[in-house]
Amino acid sequence: MFWIRSFRLKMIMAVAKWGVTRKSWWNLSAPTPRVRFIWVTAEVPPSADTLCRILSFCGHQVVREFYVNDAGLQIRMLGESIWARMKQKENPNFVFPENGYHGDYILDLADTIAKEIDLSSKNPDEAVALCAQDGKEMMLTEIQRALDRFRINFDVWSSEEDLHASGLLDQTLDSIQAKGHLYDREGAVWIKTSQFGDDKDRVIRKSDGQYTYFASDIAYHLEKHRRGFTKAINIWGADHHGYVPRVKAALLSHGIPENWLSVLLIQLVKLWENGQELRMSKRAGSFVTLQELLDEVGVDAARFVFLTKSHDSPLDVDMDLIKKQDSDNPVYYVQYAHARICSIIRKAASEGIAVLDHIDGISEKLALKEEMAIIRTMSEFPALLEDISKTLEAHRLTYYLTHLAASFHRYFNMGLKNSELRVVTEDKTLTQARLILVSGVKIVIANGLRLLGVSAPEKM
């Protein structure tokens, strides 16, 4: 989950027609504001995106949705924070809101907005509202820009505010009411989630008439289910794990089975620099931005590195280490295998030997135990992807590709000592057989890297 206190940006992938259309593997061969993604959650977009890619690859229809919590207090607080920073330029004693957002990005937003709009004639309420609206739009723009750079695309951007405006919330409330799961207490409206596995009942509408955040979430999920999605996958920061039972309980109260919704909880990343831990406070923090990470190591390396750990395992990241990792990142190991194979294919072509589209009659030429190892590993690819579609553990793909690349590199190096063990040899039939083998590896690696959102260079 991206989490900037003013926003809670929920990424929801809903998978429709779970398991209906399956493709066969064999058909597959074929000083402006900077982005303020907090590091603790920067790993979410790559792993979620890869998961989507794998699910699609396996034949599922996937809709990627980015849900923005832009209703109510949070946005107003954003506006007040920006406004306060503006006022402080001329009056350092201007009071900063108690629960305001302290990050430096607020200063940037304040500067930018101050240049664009003259707020001096506005009364405070109007000014705050304008700051809130502009600040929100600017942050969303930044997020979108960063996602583009990260090669991540969402099909749908939905807003909590729109959810309110559409009347869906009232509708949802009625529907829960009709099922007899609501009651009033001390002026608030409660939902009986405790009857469906939650610790206690929850407030859905506060005594001041405002809906809670939870209310929007219920409406949101029910709407997803109503529209026919057979599976929903939410990706949240691990600090929200306590929230899962109540959402599931609310869904269960509408007869939606517990396993309809999967929530992946991404553990927090601890960041180290110069031997010191950088505490990533949600609102006061020294942010390390996603932009900086991308500048430092590049998109390929950044995406790969986030997918080398299981999502429920915490990761310590040493900035000094990741900065020098640009030449040393495991992604290059896999990419290099791909580039090397391309080089072999070019070499063969220069000698007039093309890659055949079948291996009939020459497959027995492949007899080395290293060749068998490669074939065995390649054959595991489809099952691996199916497994990942079920377990939602995308990190296994990086380990698989590293393993496959290793089996190729080992094979390749034999040819350095003994020219008879090269792919391109004097024996044309043997060469053709080995060409098919390595171009198979090339295809699997290219597919795997594409699923990771990583490029597969032909030369390095």
Add this chain to the structure above:
RNA sequence: GCGCCUGUAGCUCAGUUGGAUAGAGCAGCGGACUUCUAAUCCGCAGGCCGCAGGUUCGAAUCCUGCCAGGCGCGCCA
């Protein structure tokens, strides 16, 4: 106090239905480039798999209890 997650090599992490001598990368040491790309390969060294019990023919994996760290327990978002 209660709940969830984590604890595996010096460091970062894999280890998915319980199965043979527990793996990889980085860091360390020693080797391999007149050759299809050395961003590679080969070898050495490095482990009471947090601790203690239990289940099992067999446990890093399952159960219980501890210890340590992270996170969460509002008419907050």
